[in-house]
Structures are given as C-alpha cells and as structure tokens.
Amino acid sequence: MSNGIPLKKISFSGTLLLLAWPAIVENFLQSMVGFVDSLFISKLGLTEVATVGVTNAILQIYFAIFMSVSTAAAVFISRSIGEQDTEKTKVIISHALMLTIGIGFLFGFVSLFFAPDLLSLMGANAEVVERGSTYFRVIATPSIFMSLVFTIGSILRGTGDTKTPLRAGLWMNFIHIILDYILIFGLFFEGFGLTGAAIATVLARIIGVALLFRGMKRKNLLPPLSPRFWSIRPDLLYRMSRLGTPAMLERLFMRTGQILYFGMIIRMGTDIYAAHTLTGNFTLFSTIVGTGLGVATTTLIGQSIGSGKFEDVKRYGKIATGVTSTVMTVVLLIVWLYSFGAATWFTTSSEVIHLITTVLLIDLFAQPATGLVTSLTAILQAGGDTKFPMYVTWFGIWAIRTLGVYLLGVYLGWGLIGAWCAIAFDNYIRAGILYWRYRSFKWLKVI
Structure with a gap:
C-alpha cells in the first residue's frame, strides 16, 4: 500500500x-x-x-x-x-x-x-x-x-x-x-x-x-x-454519481429537518433560542473530533476492502465505533465541566446559563450514540452503502427528531430540555438501526 x-x-x-x-x-x-x-x-x-x-x-x-x-x-x-x-x-x-x-x-x-x-x-x-x-x-x-x-x-x-x-x-x-x-x-x-x-x-x-x-x-x-x-468514461461517472447522490440527500434531509425544528425552538422564546444556539457552539468541539475520526474511518475501511483484508475491515469497524464514541463522550464531558464558567463569557442571564449546562448534560448522555452514528455512517459509506444511512437520517430527523421536538418541547411544554431529549432519542434510535445494518455486513458492496 x-x-x-x-x-x-x-x-x-x-x-x-x-x-x-x-x-x-x-x-x-x-x-x-x-x-x-x-x-x-x-x-x-x-x-x-x-x-x-x-x-x-x-x-x-x-x-x-x-x-x-x-x-x-x-x-x-x-x-x-x-x-x-x-x-x-x-x-x-x-x-x-x-x-x-x-x-x-x-x-x-x-x-x-x-x-x-x-x-x-x-x-x-x-x-x-x-x-x-x-x-x-x-x-x-x-x-x-x-x-x-x-x-x-x-x-x-x-x-x-x-x-x-x-x-x-x-x-x-x-x-x-x-x-x-x-x-x-x-x-x-x-x-x-x-x-x-x-x-x-x-x-x-x-x-x-x-x-x-x-x-x-x-x-x-x-x-x-x-x-x-x-x-x-460514462460508466465511472455514473457509478460515482450513484454513490455520491445518497450522501448528498442525507445532508439535505438533515438541513431541512433542522430548519423545521429550529423554527419550533425559535417560537419558544428569544432566551431559549439563544441558549440552544450557544449550546451548539459548545457541542461543536465533540462534532469536530467525530468528523475527523469519520474521515479516518472511511479511508481505512476503504483501503482494507480494496486490499481484500476483510478481517481488518471487521477490526477497524469495532475499533472505530468504540474509539469514536469514547473520545466524543470524553471531549463533551470536559466541555460540560468547563461550561459552568465558560457560559458566562456569552451571557449574564442565570436562566440561560442553567439551560445551557442542563442541555449539555443531556447531550453528554447522548454522545455514545452520536459517536456510533458518526462512525457507522462512515463505515457503511466506505463499504459503498450510502443509501441506507440516507434512509436512516431521513427517518430519524423527520419522523423522530422533528416530531419529538414538537411533542416534548412544544406540546408537553418541556421547552428546550424536551427538544434536546428528542435529539438524544433520535441519535439512540439511529445508532441502533445503523448497528443492525453494520452487523449484517450487507453494506459491503461492489462499486
């Protein structure tokens, strides 16, 4: 190699x-x-x-x-x-x-x-x-x-x-x-x-x-x-487009779903939306780590498949899911511990600071699932299976997350805490579905 x-x-x-x-x-x-x-x-x-x-x-x-x-x-x-x-x-x-x-x-x-x-x-x-x-x-x-x-x-x-x-x-x-x-x-x-x-x-x-x-x-x-x-070579362009299009749709499903539930959070009030936005700034650190590990996972799984080393594919799959979930959780734990003081850099409102630290704690419990979603999506895409993650993202964002934000955050009146509980629930459901697909090894495809 x-x-x-x-x-x-x-x-x-x-x-x-x-x-x-x-x-x-x-x-x-x-x-x-x-x-x-x-x-x-x-x-x-x-x-x-x-x-x-x-x-x-x-x-x-x-x-x-x-x-x-x-x-x-x-x-x-x-x-x-x-x-x-x-x-x-x-x-x-x-x-x-x-x-x-x-x-x-x-x-x-x-x-x-x-x-x-x-x-x-x-x-x-x-x-x-x-x-x-x-x-x-x-x-x-x-x-x-x-x-x-x-x-x-x-x-x-x-x-x-x-x-x-x-x-x-x-x-x-x-x-x-x-x-x-x-x-x-x-x-x-x-x-x-x-x-x-x-x-x-x-x-x-x-x-x-x-x-x-x-x-x-x-x-x-x-x-x-x-x-x-x-x-x-039209056949190669077609195969590349066929592989890339579901990856594109997955991101578009994510963006359009975000627009919908962001709109619900905005209507909860200015302070609540500000707390949501600032919480997103804090979670960015674990997202950056997960994205980097996802890039490495795609490369190593793809190289192992290309060289026919399918035992390495299985080992990298197990290690990538474990490492990504662990590292993302540890990073967010550190961020959460520092957030009690760091939140005061952005606002003096004790209510907003309390919301930020509470919602970050909810997301901390969701990080193992978020790490699994990140690594398993990279693994399946490296295997040539870009459609399955697309369907899972569509289902998770539209049927679970957006609906959950409405039910927990708006209908039951839990506000931002309910919205982030829905986000956590979505990540665990998607992680479970993606892990089931990963265990089946039906994602190893000829491209």
Missing part, C-alpha cells in the same frame, strides 16, 4: 488516531476562522450579519452537493489504493476532478445570474437582497474553487494523507484572516466592507486549491495529460 498508512506497523486504534488528528485540527481551525470572520462582519452592522447568514444557508446546499462528490471520490480512491492499482487510482482522480469542475461551473453560473432570486427565496428582505446580491455573486460565482477544496482534500485523505490538507488549510485560514481584516476595514485605503469579506474568502480558496494541487503533484497523484486518463 504505497500511498496509504501501513496498517500493520502500529495498532489499529493507533492508525485510526494517527490518520484522524490532522483532519480534527483542520476542522477546528476552519471553525475558528468562521468565528473570526463573523466577528469582523458584525462590526459592519446587523444587515451585513443577516446577509452572511442567508448566504451561508444557501451555501450549505452547495456544500452538500460538493461533499457528495468528495465522499464518492474518497471511497473509490481508498479502495483503489487498497488494490494497489495506480492507473485505476489516477483514472478515478481525473473523473472526480472533471465532475467537480463541471458542478463548480454550473453552480457558479446559477450564482452569477440568479443571486437576487436565491436570496429572496430564502426569505431575505429587500435591503438584504440589495446589499447581499453583490456579496453572494462574489463569493459563489467562483464555486469551482469551493468545490475543488472539498474534492482534492478528499482525494488526498483517500490515499491516507491527511497532513497535506492540514498544511494547506493552515495557510488558507491564516491568509483568509489577514485578507479579511485588510479588505473589510482597509489599511492604506478605504475598506470594501462586506464585498471585501467575500473577496478575501475567494482569494484564500484559490490559494488553498493551488497548495492542494501542489500536494497532489508532489505525491504523484495528478494524472498525466493523456486520453488514457482523461477520456470520459
């Missing part, structure tokens, strides 16, 4: 953690940059904050589609690495890049010509549409760079290389913060305000893509400019 991590040189859990930590750090840094970006923009005014909020809501749909391509690329590439088939790996990379570039151009076209319509569709008022159209066009028309960041990062991770995306992310995030400040507020010139924030984001992404391409070239992953590698 020339490009991956040697599976037998260190323990299975050690390999998983070694592969996961760069992805964890990368996700953490991206979250911090997002926080700094929001802080800068908040200095411009509430209309600018609202514009960015609506734009990000639209971009979440873009991200779901871009991530579906990157998920398919990671699964296909990790298997071909396991098979030690270099030519097949490069053909897959070329098609992942072609698919990514095509989708990037399509969404760029839509963003350029339909920006006001998309903002209006999301419920933005006339002032936000007027100011936000330029911002949205600048940040979303070059969608090709946005999509390439996702795909190239997944290509590298699929080979077992999580450090190159981390290094690229470090530079991209550092440059983003510097450019953000200069272009928003100005230095020796008048700043460009919200448009400056969009330009900074785009320039940082362009630099990130250049660094990721350099990483691919250094690892000899770029396919030569030859028809042998770049002639379109």
Whole structure:
C-alpha cells in the first residue's frame, strides 16, 4: 500500500488516531476562522450579519452537493489504493476532478445570474437582497474553487494523507484572516466592507486549491495529460454519481429537518433560542473530533476492502465505533465541566446559563450514540452503502427528531430540555438501526 498508512506497523486504534488528528485540527481551525470572520462582519452592522447568514444557508446546499462528490471520490480512491492499482487510482482522480469542475461551473453560473432570486427565496428582505446580491455573486460565482477544496482534500485523505490538507488549510485560514481584516476595514485605503469579506474568502480558496494541487503533484497523484486518463468514461461517472447522490440527500434531509425544528425552538422564546444556539457552539468541539475520526474511518475501511483484508475491515469497524464514541463522550464531558464558567463569557442571564449546562448534560448522555452514528455512517459509506444511512437520517430527523421536538418541547411544554431529549432519542434510535445494518455486513458492496 504505497500511498496509504501501513496498517500493520502500529495498532489499529493507533492508525485510526494517527490518520484522524490532522483532519480534527483542520476542522477546528476552519471553525475558528468562521468565528473570526463573523466577528469582523458584525462590526459592519446587523444587515451585513443577516446577509452572511442567508448566504451561508444557501451555501450549505452547495456544500452538500460538493461533499457528495468528495465522499464518492474518497471511497473509490481508498479502495483503489487498497488494490494497489495506480492507473485505476489516477483514472478515478481525473473523473472526480472533471465532475467537480463541471458542478463548480454550473453552480457558479446559477450564482452569477440568479443571486437576487436565491436570496429572496430564502426569505431575505429587500435591503438584504440589495446589499447581499453583490456579496453572494462574489463569493459563489467562483464555486469551482469551493468545490475543488472539498474534492482534492478528499482525494488526498483517500490515499491516507491527511497532513497535506492540514498544511494547506493552515495557510488558507491564516491568509483568509489577514485578507479579511485588510479588505473589510482597509489599511492604506478605504475598506470594501462586506464585498471585501467575500473577496478575501475567494482569494484564500484559490490559494488553498493551488497548495492542494501542489500536494497532489508532489505525491504523484495528478494524472498525466493523456486520453488514457482523461477520456470520459460514462460508466465511472455514473457509478460515482450513484454513490455520491445518497450522501448528498442525507445532508439535505438533515438541513431541512433542522430548519423545521429550529423554527419550533425559535417560537419558544428569544432566551431559549439563544441558549440552544450557544449550546451548539459548545457541542461543536465533540462534532469536530467525530468528523475527523469519520474521515479516518472511511479511508481505512476503504483501503482494507480494496486490499481484500476483510478481517481488518471487521477490526477497524469495532475499533472505530468504540474509539469514536469514547473520545466524543470524553471531549463533551470536559466541555460540560468547563461550561459552568465558560457560559458566562456569552451571557449574564442565570436562566440561560442553567439551560445551557442542563442541555449539555443531556447531550453528554447522548454522545455514545452520536459517536456510533458518526462512525457507522462512515463505515457503511466506505463499504459503498450510502443509501441506507440516507434512509436512516431521513427517518430519524423527520419522523423522530422533528416530531419529538414538537411533542416534548412544544406540546408537553418541556421547552428546550424536551427538544434536546428528542435529539438524544433520535441519535439512540439511529445508532441502533445503523448497528443492525453494520452487523449484517450487507453494506459491503461492489462499486
């Protein structure tokens, strides 16, 4: 396995953690940059904050589609690495890049010509549409760079290389913060305000893509400019789309379900919604860890399947579920212990602080199930079974979580505590269903 991590040189859990930590750090840094970006923009005014909020809501749909391509690329590439088939790996990379570039151009076209319509569709008022159209066009028309960041990062991770995306992310995030400040507020010139924030984001992404391409070239992953590698193979594009589409729908089901139950929580009152939002900021730490471990799980399971080492597949499955659940629970336990003091950084309301710490405790009891959902989804997707997690997410978010938030939070009057009890119940139900599927081994599919 020339490009991956040697599976037998260190323990299975050690390999998983070694592969996961760069992805964890990368996700953490991206979250911090997002926080700094929001802080800068908040200095411009509430209309600018609202514009960015609506734009990000639209971009979440873009991200779901871009991530579906990157998920398919990671699964296909990790298997071909396991098979030690270099030519097949490069053909897959070329098609992942072609698919990514095509989708990037399509969404760029839509963003350029339909920006006001998309903002209006999301419920933005006339002032936000007027100011936000330029911002949205600048940040979303070059969608090709946005999509390439996702795909190239997944290509590298699929080979077992999580450090190159981390290094690229470090530079991209550092440059983003510097450019953000200069272009928003100005230095020796008048700043460009919200448009400056969009330009900074785009320039940082362009630099990130250049660094990721350099990483691919250094690892000899770029396919030569030859028809042998770049002639379109419709069957391969179809198989990648078939694998990636359920992953995309899974994320869209999650987002649309969140919109519904977020609306219920908003109607419970401003303080309650504020407590819910701040609790989400605290749980972000365990989510970042789980995402990084999920990336490592997909890579290692895919490589093991590709090399025909099905005993390793079973071992990695057991270890990934155990490690992910344990680490996410420990991280949230630490966060909960610190939350009693940290919550005072955000609010002086004793009622809101009590709600935050109480809801975090509920989520702490749910973390073992959340870890199982995270790891089992990664395992099934690596096995080529992206449809089952999609169905489970659809059922869990719409039939259990959203209904549960209404019954416990609204109908029975338990408020935010009832809403988070419903979220915990949903995670345990989904974990049970996914574990049943995992134990059946019907998720090992030919892709």
